[in-house]
Amino acid sequence: ASTLGAQAAQSGRYFGTAVAAGRLGDGTYTGILDREFNSVTPENEMKWDTTEPSRGSFNFGPGDQIVNRATSHGQRMRGHTLVWHSQLPGWVGSIRDANTLRGVMNNHITTLMNHYKGRIHSWDVVNEAFADGSSGQLRSSVFRDVLGNGFLEQAFRTARTADPAAKLCYNDYNIEDWNAAKTQGVYRMVRDFKARGVPIDCVGLQAHFGAGGPPGSFQTTLSSFAALGVDVQITELDIAQASPTAYANTVRACMNVTRCTGITVWGIRDSDSWRSGENPLLFDRNGNKKSAYNAALTTL
Numbered sequence: 659a660s661t662l663g664a665q666a667a668q669s670g671r672y673f674g675t676a677v678a679a680g681r682l683g684d685g686t687y688t689g690i691l692d693r694e695f696n697s698v699t700p701e702n703e704m705k706w707d708t709t710e711p712s713r714g715s716f717n718f719g720p721g722d723q724i725v726n727r728a729t730s731h732g733q734r735m736r737g738h739t740l741v742w743h744s745q746l747p748g749w750v751g752s753i754r755d756a757n758t759l760r761g762v763m764n765n766h767i768t769t770l771m772n773h774y775k776g777r778i779h780s781w782d783v784v785n786e787a788f789a790d791g792s793s794g795q796l797r798s799s800v801f802r803d804v805l806g807n808g809f810l811e812q813a814f815r816t817a818r819t820a821d822p823a824a825k826l827c828y829n830d831y832n833i834e835d836w837n838a839a840k841t842q843g844v845y846r847m848v849r850d851f852k853a854r855g856v857p858i859d860c861v862g863l864q865a866h867f868g869a870g871g872p873p874g875s876f877q878t879t880l881s882s883f884a885a886l887g888v889d890v891q892i893t894e895l896d897i898a899q900a901s902p903t904a905y906a907n908t909v910r911a912c913m914n915v916t917r918c919t920g921i922t923v924w925g926i927r928d929s930d931s932w933r934s935g936e937n938p939l940l941f942d943r944n945g946n947k948k949s950a951y952n953a954a955l956t957t958l
């Protein structure tokens with residue numbers, strides 16, 4: 659096939675991109691979006707600061723704009739993200755009472771998942787909960803500090819009840835190298851959830867890579883998570899300088915793992931990227947395909 663989405667679909671996978679609602683009026687942007695991609699992740703529009711800026715007051719406008727457009731163009735949706743320490747409004751961060759925070763977290767998860775029920779194939783239920791450089795420690799956040807490590811399990815159980823049909827993912831960065839302590843910590847959490855029947859269906863590996871691309875152990879990491887009985891997804895791929903080899907190595911690792919069900923790049927053109935200074939994406943500022951695009955397409 660001649661596009662990323664159609665080629666990925668030949669092996670039952672998706673190829674997606676992050677989309678920003680503020681760019682949907684740009685015809686070059688939407689032209690590439692609709693031609694190449696069959697899955698969409700809202701770059702910011704489903705985060706807590708946008709969706710529940712004050713307690714109990716929900717704003718679905720920007721998220722709905724992206725979801726409605728994707729649905730009408732035959733694109734599937736990832737949901738990103740329900741529980742995260744960042745882009746979190748101050749009113750959540752200042753809660754000190756555990757029962758209050760548990761109720762607030764559960765209500766946020768339930769309200770978003772109910773609103774988008776049936777329209778999201780996979781939800782990043784918890785994003786970036788583990789600390790860098792250690793194998794079992796969660797990072798400090800209001801969720802960990804007030805609720806304890808059990809907030810993770812609580813979030814996934816609440817999510818399963820809210821939308822039993824959605825795949826529930828744990829999503830993080832710096833878990834691509836099998837030899838990294840953080841990877842081992844997430845691996846042990848997933849193994850523990852599986853052993854105890856805590857609902858989890860997928861691990862999202864963000865894959866924000868430096869110029870060298872994925873670590874040599876990347877495929878081992880994907881297959882090791884998959885062997886626990888979860889899908890793996892590459893959820894936020896971008897690579898400094900976008901070397902074709904680095905992109906091909908990333909795509910090949912996914913193709914070699916049956917349970918690697920899809921790849922999402924974190925933006926369309928270099929000018930759309932949160933790392934725009936590093937030119938990390940598949941399309942240049944004019945919307946032309948870069949050599950990394952061809953490397954990705956021919957490896958799918």
Ligand code: XIL
Nearest residue numbers: 701702738785831864894924931932
């Ligand atoms: C980034 C967005 O791309 C930026 O627009 C925003 O200012 C900050 O967040 N990990 C994640 C994503 O899970 O949500 C982040 O997205 C990038 C890192």
